Amino acid sequence: MIHQKHVDFYINQFRSGKIKFNQERKDLIDYLERDVLSRDDVYFDDKMIDDCIAYGEKWFFPLEPFQKFLIAFVFFYFKKNDRNVYRKFLWMLGRGGGKNGLLSVVLNFLQTELHGINDYNLSIVANSEDQAKTSFEEIYNVIKRNKTLQKAFEYGKTVITGKKTGSKLRFRTSNGDTKDGLRDGAVAFDEIHRYESNKDVKVHISGLGKRKHPREFYVGTDGYVREGFLDNMKEKAKRVLKGTTRFNALFPFICKLDSEEQVNDSELWELANPMFHAPMSEYAENLFETVYEEYEDLEDDPSNREEFMTKRMNLPVTDLERSVASREEIMATNRPIPEDELIGREAIGCLDFANIRDFAACGLLFRNQGDYVFKTHSFARKQFVDIYYGYSRKASEETRERFAPIREWEQKGLLTVVDEPTINVSHVVNYFVQARQLYGVKYIIADNFRMDLLREPLENEGFEIIVIKNPRAADSLLAPRIETAFANGNIIFGDNPLMRWYTNNVLVKTNSDGNKVYLKKEEVRRKTDGFKAFVCGMWKADELTEYSVDEDFDLLDGLDF
Structure with a gap:
């Protein structure tokens, strides 16, 4: 069994009862111990992992244990050829769970000389320009506020470039007027619940593979589009966790309630939002108060329950008073x-x-x-x-x-x-x-x-x-x-x-x-x-x-x- 300190710490927090896991995260740990960490042909790049975490905490914000856990698998490689074990990452959390912030840290770090790959271009893709700009603008603002980072990056309203690596970060919409022309090293897809099929996704990832360590990040909260891209990806995640498909076809990190009834116990909300583990950060405390107020408002306006369950608890539910069937x-x-x-x-x-x-x-x-x-x-x-x-x-x-x-x-x-x-x-x-x-x-x-x-x-x-x-x-x-x-x-x-x-x-x-x-x-x-x-x-x-x-x-x- 191979070990990595941030991976071990997160798993031990669950095993010791300090944090609560939903079923998909329990299955993730079982799968990792059964099919991944038991291998002898893979390794964690501990220095790269520590550099990324240190970079994020110095310039962005303190990282939570689950975020450090996820970063570890971004820099996880095969010994034989140093090829990254995982190319595709699925991060699904309740709204406010920090997925965009983590994405900002990782994407910006991949531009730096600490990552060390020249011309490792990156694209952030979403259905709307506003959503595609979420992480881009966070990175832009961090650089704008820090003179040290300004020496390392050229930053404009549409492109951010690492000066030493030449790695460019852009945001794009899924209709993709400007999707051609970049040989991306990584592509991040935000608001993945809004994709009807993999058609647009395939267009954006078609340029991957021309740079070392290609990566695809799929982040978001569940939504209302059924029979679409996200449902297919969730099915793939199930197959990975069960061991019925290629072990590294996807790294699935899914946080959600296990049942609709659990919404009535606020101590279980961390199943959907890993920020809500004890002790909560100041950010998590403020977010928890907001979510709790939204929950209490459901008594007066139950029509918002479907939205609350889908976005805050990452558990789409069918309102059987308004739908034919579940x-x-x-x-x-x-x-x-x-x-x-x-x-x-x-x-x-x-x-x-x-x-x-x-x-x-x-x-x-x-x-x-x-x-x-x-x-x-x-x-x-x-x-x-x-x-x-x-x-x-x-x-x-x-x-x-x-x-x-x-x-x-x-x-x-x-x-x-x-x-x-x-x-x-x-x-x-x-x-x-x-x-x-x-x-x-x-x-x-x-x-x-x-x-x-x-x-x-x-x-x-x-x-x-x-x-x-x-x-x-x-x-x-x-x-x-x-x-x-x-x-x-x-x-x-x-x-x-x-x-x-x-x-x-x-x-x-x-x-x-x-x-x-x-x-x-x-x-x-x-x-x-x-x-x-x-x-x-x-x-x-x-x-x-x-x-x-x-x-x-x-x-x-x-x-x-």
Whole structure:
């Protein structure tokens, strides 16, 4: 077992009960002792670690034990070739936990002659310029206040350069107008919860590897974007900690509450914010008072609970008074669709065609062994997804945050983007005509909106149309059935992130009479079409049989007339 004083100290603080760890940090220690510190082909560069800590404490602020622990693994190498063991670092803490301050220390130190790599350029990337400038401006202000540092750095409003190494630090936005041109040694991504996919990340890290010891830092607090880049990175972190992937694929330091109930015990808040360990620093005491005041305010304004839990406690929670199902229940729909068992089976055609200028969703609802199985396909108009999701933009041309990876879903066959003034009804008709070749589609259910366009072409193809004339009344009637199905894990969407996105976007509003209706959490970008189609199917779900139409024909073939 190899040792490093700051690593040992932090682990011993936990083992002795002086500080509290959430489950991910407990798993981190187990993983380090099992898969990393037990190796004999790696080493800590103790001098570099001490230099970095001393630099940070001299010019920035006193460092906490967890920050020194994290710095140690930044300068952790293989003996054979001095290659750094970890290239990717994930630091997730509750808001105010000191992640940006630590990032400032490390990035600025990597520019210095103490690090000793010439032209080791660095970029700080975030969705907004203000956030990208957070650490940059902290470094700028530290240099501006100290004449000694001014001799070591050239500092401007856009670039800070180490005079002896020539290492440049810049800030960039994720749309990346200026992302080309630097051969970065390290890239730091802030506000990682706002990335929809790894598309922009890949662009920014494409220049890494041309300098010794390339590094990627991913820092932030959890957020509201699901099925995106951060969720994928958290899954990778789980695999690393469990030992089911390459041991050094990622260094994951995740601080969060283990359960929602723990928020009611302020002594457990250090699970999410490691600054809150005893004895607290002056900074931590002031921050704790602020957080406690925010917590007390929840009694008067519980609508802020989702924000408080997500940002302060790093634990996104689903407000079940406002959402169809919890995150876990929605993810539980990701079960394989039993394709072979559904051939010839009776199905309900489902349709949501509310706005012919943006999205339309078709679907087929089956019953199978007590489950509701929903197969769906959507159509989206190109101009709409260009404007609101950047569908046609190249990475270098993106100028706004993307809300959904439309092109990725299109490549998976989950939707079709059509370049038309409005979504042509023929797409919907053809979907059900083709579906009827495999399944027993007796009728198609939709609400009454836009059915004036669809009724005749569907009836001309021989489909029976059932129109829900009062969709809100249907929502109220079906809500208990749908909530129960989610809670019991009886809904199967298959591996369909588009359908999970639709469902996550639904706002449940409870009326004064206690009835629930399904609305949108955000009117324009957060679409719900696929879920509304599913609701239509649930209107007649009890009439579905679980046997195949082909079985009837087999029975008839066996009769001797």
